[in-house]
Amino acid sequence: MKFCKCALFLLFPAILMARDTMIDNTGIVENPKPTWETQKKARTFSLLIPAPRGQITDRNGLPLAQNRVSYNLAIIFPTPLDWTDEKIVSFARRQIAISSSLINRDMKVPDATILNHYKNRGVLPMDIAEDLLPREITNLQKNMPPDQVLRQTYVRFYPSGLLAAHIIGYTGQQAPLSARPIENNDLIFPESEGREGLEQIFDKELRGQPGLLQITFGQDGKKASERIARQPVPGYNVITTLDVNVQEICEKTLAKNAKRGAMVVMDPNSGEILAMASYPAFNPNDFVPTIKQSVFSAYSNDPADPLVPRAFRSAYPPGSTFKTFVGLAALNSGLIKTDEVFFCPKEFAVGNHVFKNWKKVDAGRLNFKEALTQSCNTWFYQAGLKIGPDPIIQYATQLGLGRRTGIPLRSEAAGNIPNDDYMQRVHKRTIKGGDVANMSIGQGDILISPLQMTQAMAVVANGGVVHQARLVLQVQTIDNKVIAAYPDRIREEIPVSPIVRDEMRRALVAVTSDGQGTAHSAKVKGIDVAGKTGTAQWGPTDRQRIAAWFTGFMPAAEPRYAFTALYEGEPNDQSVHGGSHAAPLIGKAFREIYHPKKAASKEAATSPVATTPIPEDESNPAPEPVPVDQSN
Secondary structure (H helix, E strand, C coil), X not given: CCXXXXXXXXXXXXXXXXXXXXXXXXXXXECCCCHHHHCCCCEEEEEEECCCCCCEECCCXXXXXXXXXXXXXXXXXXXXXXXXXXXXXXXXXXXXXXXXXXXXXXXXXXXXXXXXXXXXXCCCCEEEECCCCHHHHHHXXXXXXXXXXXXXXXXXECCCCCCCHHHHCEEEECCXXXXXXXXXXXXXXXXXXXXXXXXXXXXXXXXCECEEEEEEECCCXXXXXXXXXXXXXXXXXXXXXXXXXXXXXXXXXXXXXXXXXXXXXXXXXXCEEEEEEEECCCCHHHHCCCCCHHHHHHHHHCCCCCCCCHHHHCCECCHHHHHHHHHHHXXXXXXXXXXXXXXXXCEEEECCEEEECCCCCCCCEECHHHHHHHCCHHHHHHHHHHHCHHHHHHHHHHCCCCCCCCCCCCCCCCCECCCHHHHHHHHCCCCCHHHHHHHHCCCCCCEECHHHHHHHHHHHHHCCEEECCECEEEEECXXXXXXXXXXXXXXXXXXXXXXXXXXXXXXXXXXXXXXXXXXXXXXXCXXXXXXXXXXXXXXXXXXXXXXXXEEEEECCCCCCEEEEEEEECCCCCCCCCHHHHHHHHHXXXXXXXXXXXXXXXXXXXXXXXXXXXXXXXXXXXXXXCCCCCCCX
């Protein structure tokens, strides 16, 4: 500490006056240990007590992240703290050995850690075993060794394990506090901090206000008193838009019927995300208070990438689901009429390239509804070329595709809608006819996340209103006082004519109900399901994979849910299709959402998703697709 000269001048006389004296045979001799030095051990520490972290709940208040009391076993070093290094280590080793035999736990505490704690934070207990098991606590309470204590701490707890793990995230313990000498306002034990998901984004709100512990030491360096001067105040609660029931059904459906995939369910009338599932998932409890290296390595080396939130952090080529948005652009711009027809041949030439339909025979003359129902590639090639790339790009962008939705989670995928600027930057040319043909069936450089897809389909469902996608409803105190609210916000409104809106709905319903539709397995009894299948290839040629989609909304007339299912195929597996793998995911999930008792009774008889593909449009994507730029 630095003092100004005036401060030194004022202190110095007092120091001289306080010096003790002693007399010997040579006369008066000054004591070499002045009292100001012997009393310097007298001190009061004001230390902070970490507050319980706030809860994260679903929309109905069901906890997704909360706290539990944890017990640590700690050594209490006798005061004053004036032992030699050898005595410090010997004392700690003896205490560790006693406790290790009591609870049958191997405790490894390096000598350097012991000495660091003693010299820097010796006034506080030193933890030697964290998060004790109930049987360990019982054994210690019966035979608590002298100079040891059970210390209560707060540990983050995720009661539903894997449920919504990619959204909620996890916490981790802050760095050890013993690296420097203890100071006033230091924490008495490390605080948890958000490391991923909502735990990270709302870390400040969740932490709360720390309490205050005062510890006083006498002039001899021995502890004189200890008291809590201020109780900690729990952190705020974060209330999400999630519905635990819907989230659980989606995750269970994925776990039973897919190796990798995602499902998103949104309220199309408010933008509230009811479920956002990614599979496989991880257990956030594994990260608390710290994750074992073996567990982290298992997660990191798993080829299924369980730590990746596919629902919002991954983007895929959309395949024929994109025909929905091409149709909206064509009809609503007036460039194509609802009753306008094009032939649906088995192939169609654009320049020197021949683009094929998935059907091996001509399907005849089709209007928009018929073309979407059958998912005729060659019809959409012609439609896309007639209207040109600009309306497609404009409507896709207005629907929220190719840009982040803005949910409060880090590293959300932006996706990609290629325009001339992108084509010049990546391919050194403008958009050509072949690019438009590819774009018209969702191939080429288009990338969309399952969350973006759901938001776009929600706009089709509600007739043109782009609601801000919402994942959090509000932040509130423990006594339910609202600190921050996130109400419905309209990002954009697309003036969709009633004629176009109704035609879009009829066409999408026909996909699931018409005899020539591609998504019969998505049917829900008593509900008109509107949707569109899609299948697209992506990845390196030697390990090409298929993204199978089904996206839409229900009930069709008065939409309550907008949804997307994404099924990731295995490398080089060409049997995966939207109709055979993604549509059944939606059917199974929503049959349970609408008819839970009936679904439960049939659960034992439920078979996995069919592996035999049904014919559909996307099984033969356009030849020589434009390479996907994964960096966008």
